[in-house]
């Protein structure tokens with residue numbers, strides 16, 4: 017569906033300074049899968065997505081979407097994909113159903129067909145009651161769902177979602193995830209970016225971890241966790257400022273120890289055992305817990321930084 | 326900058342829906358304002374102006390002189406309103422242009438459709454204005470009126486395309502006040518709509534002659550009054566057409582550079 021080889025994107029700022037947003041990445045997305053770009057702010061996720069959406073020219077490398085070259089077949093590509101950009105581009109002068117209707121017309125779909133699809137899509141994203149509402153009066157989650165509905169108006173083969181749930185409250189995020197699951201079940205190829213590891217774990221069959229314009233790891237969420245982290249993590253919280261001092265005393269209890277400003281992370285196959293050993297050494301954390309490794313830990317391991325700061 | 330006109334036509338419904346949602350707010354004023362202008366400037370003020378018809382560029386009285394000027398000036402002010410704030414809004418505020426170019430439409434189609442809509446707005450405003458003028462008995466012939474109407478569309482585009490280009494090259498809306506104060510209002514007052522530009526000092530008259538509005542006013546006046554100097558009329562049309570073409574090419578290029586990064 018999507019193939020990128022050595023893909024690059026650079027911007028020339030007004031000052032003349034060149035920003036290398038994407039610095040040579042190889043990506044292959046297969047039909048029917050849910051593929052994710054996980055990375056912190058400024059990793060180059062949106063720059064990549066915009067090139068794939070055929071609205072941003074490629075600076076280097078090759079990119080094929082549905083076998084087509086965005087440099088020459090932009091309109092053809094855009095007619096067969098759906099795009100949910102990071103920032104909403106809804107028309108605030110128009111109401112909810114008009115936003116969908118006029119967008120469907122941009123694809124050259126007949127009026128009656130667009131009207132039918134608008135009804136179906138409003139139903140699908142649970143906005144039927146809001147059909148005549150002004151876009152400005154919608155909540156953040158509803159706007160996001162409207163944008164998703166709009167991106168589906170042309171029945172796309174691939175749906176690109178740039179941070180579909182950033183800024184939404186937990187409940188609104190679950191509604192969006194549920195809709196995306198359904199799309200996946202219907203066979204739509206999903207490509208999404210996120211800086212939430214739970215979102216990536218929930219939705220993605222395969223993902224790449226991006227940092228500073230490069231791909232630093234690739235695989236399924238489970239594979240990534242297996243390769244870059246341990247099964248369990250023991251989290252220990254001591255009094256403020258003590259973490260640095262305590263770390264060397266527990267280093268030998270785990271495969272790896274990470275020191276964060278507010279806690280210590282002990283990477284080990286058996287978290288309970290590690291915590292028991294910590295107590296046996298006379299150390300008394302304010303709080304301790306054992307959890308499974310997540311993509312957050314993978315990211316920390318790969319980059320030395322946390323995903324969301 | 327090849328524009329796919331059939332693809333651009335897919336945006337017709339967008340602009341129609343927009344008109345449907347907003348026309349009620351302006352329908353009364355669009356009839357009343359022209360009427361008030363013709364009444365105040367043409368009839369009441371004109372009643373005091375006892376000018377020699379020889380100095381009124383072929384008009385028999387001041388009403389007949391000023392009425393075509395008012396039509397052209399109204400076409401201009403309509404355009405200034407349409408291609409400043411609304412265009413900036415679609416780039417920066419609701420970012421609707423970005424939504425459009427994520428579809429199969431490209432920047433050339435977006436610009437084409439937006440300019441087409443502005444021409445439509447000018448057509449409505451000018452048709453209403455000409456209709457309001459009819460009872461005042463200033464028209465020489467039906468052909469003249471139809472040609473004068475078409476001249477408004479050309480004049481409208483001759484403003485719309487270059488000012489659209491200017492708008493999309495500006496970082497934000499803060500320059501618009503200046504465009505209105507130093508561009509539109511002086512042109513409105515001094516480009517021959519209200520008095521013959523021969524009344525100006527020579528350097529100012531020369532300046533007035535290069536404004537698009539003067540070309541539009543003079544063309545409209547010839548057509549409405551039926552006193553057509555063919556060579557001069559062709560000069561006006563050519564000048565305005567050149568502005569349309571130049572502005573249109575620039576507008577598309579600049580917006581492409583801005584949106585496609």
Ligand SMILES: Nc1ncnc2c1ncn2[C@@H]1O[C@H](COP(=O)(O)OP(=O)(O)OP(=O)(O)O)[C@@H](O)[C@H]1O
Pocket residue numbers: 027028029035036037055056057058059060061062063064102211586
């Ligand atoms: N139009 C642009 N002009 C100049 N620099 C840009 C432009 N777009 C992005 N950049 C720069 O490119 C880098 C990557 O940005 P990008 O938006 O792709 O990151 P991201 O992973 O999407 O981040 P976020 O999570 O904040 O959305 C950043 O340093 C950003 O400042």
Ligand SMILES: [Mg+2]
Pocket residue numbers: 061062063102178179
């Ligand atoms: Mg982004």
